[in-house]
Amino acid sequence: MHIQKIFFLVLLIIPSLVLSQTNQLDAQGKKHGDWKVYFEGTKNPRFEGRFEHGKEIGEFKFYKKGFYDHPAAIMNFEKNKDSVNVTYYTQKGEPISNGKMVDRKREGKWVYFHQASDSIMMTEQYQEDKLNGLQQTYYKNGKLAEKTTYKGGEKNGTSLIFAENGQITRELNFKAGKLHGKATYFTPEGEKTMEGFYTEGNKSGIWKYYTEGKLVEEKEY
Template sequence: MRNRFLFFVFVYMTTIGYTQKFNSFDGEGKRHGRWQKKYVNSDQLRYEGTFDHGKEIGEFKFYKPNSGTIPTATKMFSSDSDSVQVKYFTAKGKVISKGKMIGKERVGLWTYYHKGSSKIMMTEDYKAGKLHGEQKTYFENGQLTEKIIYVRGEKQGKRIVYSEKGVLIKEFTYENDQLHGITKYYDVKGRVRIEGNYKRDRKDGIWSYYENGKLLEQKRFPIGKTGS
């Protein structure tokens, strides 16, 4: 009987200690100190981190149901900045992507990695949650495969595509997120195979087709359009 009583006292004191160790509030009712939240009817953590009078500070870890002890995302908060460093992880703990956020919007440089690898797959820039700047994509061997410029979320200017050996194979021109301007396709020796113009996402004017550098035929677009 005495042993059972001591057991319940131990459990009670452990519970009180846990409550004091985690999930406390300050005098104004704001979260303060170390916090942990679990999924309903589960021992699986949902998140854990530290608050300073209601403000997140340091590293927060976030978990998916049944993810165990490996976080699916982390956020690093600063006491003197609104920006947050964010990382997303695979189930094995490999980084999928990382970058900065302010609120729910991405800002600055974001980096993405090939699956299960530390090799960069893509880099891109954001401004107020929209793609803004150069986006680059890479093969796993590190060779650049594609680059393009975004302005406030829309494709602008040249989009260049390379083969895994670094040979230019495609060249497009965009304006306000639409194909608009010269487009070229190249063969493995860097010679033009196809070239022509787009106008607001539609082929326009004379398109030329080549083989081994020699002109084979030309077509006028839109089909049925005659010359002036």
């Protein structure tokens, strides 16, 4: 009987010991140790992870309100680094995208996935949360669909659009987000349909139009 009473008391104490080890503050009032925060008025998790004197460390799981079977995002914080590796997920736990963030801004290479698939849909380069560098988009079969250069969040430089068979259908140039420079258009079979120049988003100069590969019309803009 005495042993049973002791066992019963231990069962009562264990939950309080577990609770006492989470959501704690250090001597300076900073979060320290394991934390688990719930949506207000519920027992549904909002996020969970570990702090070291106010700084996130290791894996953090974040949940979307109403969906708790899988995290909406998982962030991995490295000690003594400002960057964090991030993966976003669908409600079914399938990856949507992953990459790096610095001060909550996307930085470097980001990868996006086709729906219900682990095949890559798009890769992008970021600098301070703005597209900066090469963006490449892919068909589900892995073939390239688009290849465009960005600078400061805007299209800048060459942009190539591909048909699913690999044929270039549009060869364009951009400057500060607007079509600027030579532009050539093709059918998916590789026949040229038109070519000319853009100046700050508008057609300029002489444009040539083709049918079945033969020049049929010229227009001056």
